[in-house]
Amino acid sequence: MGNFGATEWVLILLVIVLLFGGKKIPELMRGIGRGIREFNDAKNNVKKEIEEGMTEKDKESSVKS
Numbered sequence: 001m002g003n004f005g006a007t008e009w010v011l012i013l014l015v016i017v018l019l020f021g022g023k024k025i026p027e028l029m030r031g032i033g034r035g036i037r038e039f040n041d042a043k044n045n046v047k048k049e050i051e052e053g054m055t056e057k058d059k060e061s062s063v064k065s
Helices: 006-020 024-064
Strands: none
Touching (some): 006 024
């Protein structure tokens, strides 16, 4: 189901061009790029907070010991 051949990709691109028009595609791609960038920023922030929390927990446990 996930294996697309060249013909399928051409059909998908043709449908996208027909639906959005040539002038709207750069705007669409820009929006997708911003969305991916925001997702990665949020993911990195969550990862950073988790790592900081683990570091704080380790410091607290070593102080109590």
